[in-house]
Amino acid sequence: MLKTTIIGATGYTGAELALMVHKHPELTLSGLYVSANSADAGTAISSLHGKLAGLVDDEVQPLVDVEAVAKEADVIFLATAHEVSHDLAPILLEHGCQVFDLSGAFRVKKGDFYPTFYGFEHQHEQWLDNAAYGLAEWASEEIKQSQLVAVPGCYPTASQLAIKPLKQAGLIDTNQWPVINATSGASGAGRKATLANSLCEVSLQPYGVFNHRHQPEIATHLGCDVIFTPHLADFKRGILATITMKLADGVSAEQIASAYQSAYQDKPLVRLVEGMPKLQNVQFTPFCDIGWQVQGEHIIVCAVIDNLLKGASSQAMQCLNIHYGYPELTALI
Amino acid sequence: MLKTTIIGATGYTGAELALMVHKHPELTLSGLYVSANSADAGTAISSLHGKLAGLVDDEVQPLVDVEAVAKEADVIFLATAHEVSHDLAPILLEHGCQVFDLSGAFRVKKGDFYPTFYGFEHQHEQWLDNAAYGLAEWASEEIKQSQLVAVPGCYPTASQLAIKPLKQAGLIDTNQWPVINATSGASGAGRKATLANSLCEVSLQPYGVFNHRHQPEIATHLGCDVIFTPHLADFKRGILATITMKLADGVSAEQIASAYQSAYQDKPLVRLVEGMPKLQNVQFTPFCDIGWQVQGEHIIVCAVIDNLLKGASSQAMQCLNIHYGYPELTALI
Amino acid sequence: MLKTTIIGATGYTGAELALMVHKHPELTLSGLYVSANSADAGTAISSLHGKLAGLVDDEVQPLVDVEAVAKEADVIFLATAHEVSHDLAPILLEHGCQVFDLSGAFRVKKGDFYPTFYGFEHQHEQWLDNAAYGLAEWASEEIKQSQLVAVPGCYPTASQLAIKPLKQAGLIDTNQWPVINATSGASGAGRKATLANSLCEVSLQPYGVFNHRHQPEIATHLGCDVIFTPHLADFKRGILATITMKLADGVSAEQIASAYQSAYQDKPLVRLVEGMPKLQNVQFTPFCDIGWQVQGEHIIVCAVIDNLLKGASSQAMQCLNIHYGYPELTALI
Amino acid sequence: MLKTTIIGATGYTGAELALMVHKHPELTLSGLYVSANSADAGTAISSLHGKLAGLVDDEVQPLVDVEAVAKEADVIFLATAHEVSHDLAPILLEHGCQVFDLSGAFRVKKGDFYPTFYGFEHQHEQWLDNAAYGLAEWASEEIKQSQLVAVPGCYPTASQLAIKPLKQAGLIDTNQWPVINATSGASGAGRKATLANSLCEVSLQPYGVFNHRHQPEIATHLGCDVIFTPHLADFKRGILATITMKLADGVSAEQIASAYQSAYQDKPLVRLVEGMPKLQNVQFTPFCDIGWQVQGEHIIVCAVIDNLLKGASSQAMQCLNIHYGYPELTALI
Structure with missing residues (x-):
């Protein structure tokens, strides 16, 4: 069982991911996190997303010690803002986590893209170069091999x-x-x-x-x-x-x-x-x-x-299935 | 032509009122106001409510000098929060304005109602006693005679x-x-x-x-x-x-x-x-x-x-029609 | 594997049932039927309900020979009109099928109920007497024992x-x-x-x-x-x-x-x-x-x-799970 | 007052037209018609379109004698199917009615258009040639002068x-x-x-x-x-x-x-x-x-x-206003 943590768990894509991790026979949920100053910290995810009640009732934790989170997880889903993903992913990757990033932080390998469209200078070009662009039907080899998968918009x-x-x-x-x-x-x-x-x-x-x-x-x-x-x-x-x-x-x-x-x-x-x-x-x-x-x-x-599924969370999970060699539809249907 | 001013003009009921004042052959729009600290002050109402464009494009003013506003108007619609109506109505009434209040501030003549349900002590019992409860089909006499009409919820x-x-x-x-x-x-x-x-x-x-x-x-x-x-x-x-x-x-x-x-x-x-x-x-x-x-x-x-019309703005205008003896459907159909 | 047939497969509840049978590890789909004169006969169910495409693409058959259908199935879901269920269920039951009826035909054991509310005289009082009323949380014993489960409205x-x-x-x-x-x-x-x-x-x-x-x-x-x-x-x-x-x-x-x-x-x-x-x-x-x-x-x-699920199809499947002793959530989550 | 009749009155555009005729100070409603075999014939329009109740409660008549209808009307709105308009308009025009046709029957002056796109051969080329295409903001002169206005799709x-x-x-x-x-x-x-x-x-x-x-x-x-x-x-x-x-x-x-x-x-x-x-x-x-x-x-x-208004009925009325020289917004705002 792969220990799987979701950062940015309280948004709509985070909630969908939590549900799919719950259904996935090879994954176990190792943590749900939000940014440390979020008002949602300390709340059960199912009280924010009532449809999860009885399925995933875990409390959402404030993200304080990234390294500690990394050490407790095999897999991390980043359902975070672009800049947050940009900052967090390298730390998690260096601790050996497999990372699936749903933000735009690692999608485009072009120098001026980030300053122009996201308002920040990219600081992690090497990770950017090595990231797989996870358009699942078109990149299975890259997804299999890459430690960082940038899930498309x-x-x-x-x-x-x-x-x-x-x-x-x-x-x-x-x-x-x-x-x-x-x-x-x-x-x-x-x-x-x-x-x-x-x-x-x-x-x-x-x-x-x-x-x-x-x-x-x-x-x-x-x-x-x-x-x-x-x-x-x-x-x-x-x-x-x-x-x-x-x-x-x-x-x-x-x-x-x-x-x-x-x-x-x-x-x-x-x-x-x-x-x-x-x-x-x-x-x-x-x-x-x-x-x-x-x-x-x-x-x-x-x-x-469905923008939250094939356009975000289920494609992220599909990438996970491809990466680890699980049947592609596991936890999706 | 009656000079007609709307205070709290930027909400949904305020916008409906502005449209009806525009259509009404006996009314002329003398002012649109919001509270002085509202970010909407200084904006054309039609840029907040695009459906008014070309019909009512007046700028929304910050409410600074209530007495000056009262002096320039014959009729005031209050589409304001309960406590704001509670504070403004007496000033406007003392300056001779005819007031139609869409809030709950003058609807119920019962001592403990306001502290219990609205969280404030009512300071204007005399106006409360003299207010007509404007359920239009049931109170035409009171509406005709009263300077203050409390439009029902x-x-x-x-x-x-x-x-x-x-x-x-x-x-x-x-x-x-x-x-x-x-x-x-x-x-x-x-x-x-x-x-x-x-x-x-x-x-x-x-x-x-x-x-x-x-x-x-x-x-x-x-x-x-x-x-x-x-x-x-x-x-x-x-x-x-x-x-x-x-x-x-x-x-x-x-x-x-x-x-x-x-x-x-x-x-x-x-x-x-x-x-x-x-x-x-x-x-x-x-x-x-x-x-x-x-x-x-x-x-x-x-x-x-329609909660915004018979449940608020059109009933307020219906009360105005009744009060002044205009045909009841003027500006409504 | 239980051979499972759905009669009345082209309605909304029929389509939901087909999807659940597809997901259920203990069931295999043995037939999808509509009434013999339906224009839908001969069409793939997924061309009527596009969301089934790639999952259940079976053709819908006209129901001509009920006995033959009964012989090929272990389990029948009736997603049919009340009178159709009333007529079909006894035949299917006598051939040994386990029947889950989503219509109103076997829900109420009271003499004058059917003429008054459904417009027909009930002809199968014994089956009516022996039917379990499948309100799943309240009737697990009856559901376990009964060959006919009348799924509630x-x-x-x-x-x-x-x-x-x-x-x-x-x-x-x-x-x-x-x-x-x-x-x-x-x-x-x-x-x-x-x-x-x-x-x-x-x-x-x-x-x-x-x-x-x-x-x-x-x-x-x-x-x-x-x-x-x-x-x-x-x-x-x-x-x-x-x-x-x-x-x-x-x-x-x-x-x-x-x-x-x-x-x-x-x-x-x-x-x-x-x-x-x-x-x-x-x-x-x-x-x-x-x-x-x-x-x-x-x-x-x-x-x-969800009226189509807990109010119809998923409750029918929940009854099936209870009847056969499968985990209650099988094919439902 | 112009006597105004609506043929095809029971559709959504017909109902909108009825409401506008009711509001228009220069028009009086002289008839509401449906095709003779319609089940709606003989019903009050307001029982088909509840929003008209109390405003337009006239009964919808079966269209039996077109010439009689023409004689009783100054203006006809055709809210009918393309072929019906094609057949009716010439009769009405020959009796001197001013006709506003909301169908596609007189919109395009091109030989092969009707067989190709509407499945019938056009029989009234002269009327087709003389029809104004009533895109109101672009054809006011034609609309003023033409007895037949083809209101755009x-x-x-x-x-x-x-x-x-x-x-x-x-x-x-x-x-x-x-x-x-x-x-x-x-x-x-x-x-x-x-x-x-x-x-x-x-x-x-x-x-x-x-x-x-x-x-x-x-x-x-x-x-x-x-x-x-x-x-x-x-x-x-x-x-x-x-x-x-x-x-x-x-x-x-x-x-x-x-x-x-x-x-x-x-x-x-x-x-x-x-x-x-x-x-x-x-x-x-x-x-x-x-x-x-x-x-x-x-x-x-x-x-x-709004497809039913500027895309159909209110543009038809706008054309009427232009044709007769009434203020352009009459009955529209």
């Missing part, structure tokens, strides 16, 4: 799973930038008391136009520019991404079908659907459903995921 | 409109307390940044069980005890109240029908429906829809309103 | 789990009928094309007032009269029931706490919560959360469940 | 109001087709009993990809190709359209601002917002809110409307 997961098979097979003309329109439920903004998050204020609208951090994450890992326009909507969970692309000259629908087939035929958590996918089929599940349609030179691809 | 409006015809006609046995179960949209909690208000946290549940301030407001004005259980639900606007009562001995369905008919046949904003009412028929409207059914000794009555 | 499950500990302990004064107000998501009406079910028409409202079939089901199994008022609301899944009762003379909060504790301390799927329960904590789960509060002579109890 | 209204100022000013490079991603509430599908419309089945998803009728409507009236991808979502009212375009060489943000300003500065129902628009600001209103942002060669424009 929610929008990048949906977007890349939809685009990558075509991009890798050279089927799209990226001179005309892919246009990604995506809509996310409000849990994407985290568990926070803000006016913008309040039920009466949330209503369908674009945000972060031309400047969302997930644009360069997607562009870097795809290897081409994209136009990414996220939208907030008044539901709780899920992301739908609709992507419009120009095909490379002479590409046929058969080639496209074949690219998706060969990318995902052995990947149980990506489902190629007839027609177009529907959000509710993946809510509360670890799946990504993908559909597409072609007309003339253009293709529309649509992908749906 | 949202739950009390729905509950009393449903129960009062039967209670007044002696048709219910109040030894067995009426059971009021009501469900409200999240706007009832106001425009606030709290975790409990955040879209991901709001979900159908009871709250304030046995201790909500609206219980004694209802009980006092009805003249009998009631059991009142409010619920919060994850929609924006509206209240549905379902009330279970024991009938007095030998009461017939005809007597009940007749009591409702005679109470509301001349009241355009209360609609008696066949069968049971549906919330969406009154959302964004000033109506209260009421339906009822009898079996044996029991009656179920159901009333629906 | 959704409202009755929530209502009885809330009331029964107090009723059994003699803590409530049932001369004053318990008042049950309950609100259900639209899936309670089944997978159907009706105008009343259409998204634009559904809005919070009472229905079935004084004449819903679940009222006598609750009353019979509790052993006292109740006033039951169901409401429809515009969400997909879940039921919240709020119950107002008069306590018997001199009953203390401690006695109540103790009654709930002793009823549920060993029951993992009923969780007693501090304060009041919240619907989203049980949606997509097999739990029932219960909270209560006392004042003077009155008690308010609130229970929440 | 909901998606085309939002899309064109967003794109047209730039297209007309030559600011976009249409060699790269504008990409329109739009999301609509379920009322867009009409008042119908279908499984796809049922609350439990509706969930965010694309539909009509590459083959929705509104694509050629938009393309024809804009004068350039577009890629149009509509989505259905689980809310009742509203459309949000997000449009991604390539700018023509060297176009500046100032030019764009100026194009929008000059297009809409005198148009009270189009509001240019700072930042990006939010759906709830236009729900239940006749407004279209538009926001935009530029980066490098690309522009994202977003427009929101």
